[in-house]
Amino acid sequence: MTPPSRIDAFREMVRxxxxNHLAHFGLANEAQxxxxxxxxxxxxxAYLARYDDEGNGWGRLADALLALGDTDGARDAFRKGIESSHRFGHPSMAAEFEARLEEL
Known part of the structure; x- marks a missing residue:
């Protein structure tokens, strides 16, 4: 029997x-x-509903939504990521999200 894949391990943790917000984040990363x-x-x-993310999670959500064709949702995620990045003192991340938002 083969060991479970990383995504299956995270799915089991979430189940x-x-x-567990970190299990949701790990599962999301593997899914992406x-x-x-x-x-x-x-x-x-699910992760963002449970954890005050510093910005990275919002950027990942924006990327996932863009891949799904949800540009409006991605814009909203970038805006929230900008707010979080500023709140946690990550100006370079905020600037990156602002630039990506302008491109949409």
Whole structure:
């Protein structure tokens, strides 16, 4: 029997404890790597609902939404990422999100 894949391990963690925000973040990252953008967006939203992210999660959500063709949702995620980045003292991340937002 082969060991579970990383994504399956994170899915199991989320199944066992749906309130575990880090498991949602890990699952979202693995899903994005595999091009599972809808699953990534779902778990990034769950993560962001439970954790005051410093900006990175919002950028990842924007990327997933762009891959799904949801430009308005991506714009909103970038705006929230900009707010979070400023709140946590990450001006370069905020500037990156502002530039990407202007491109949309």
């Amino acid at each position: 066992k404890n749906p309130e 790597k595999l091009g599972l953008h809808a699953e990534a967006a779902e778990h990034l939203r």
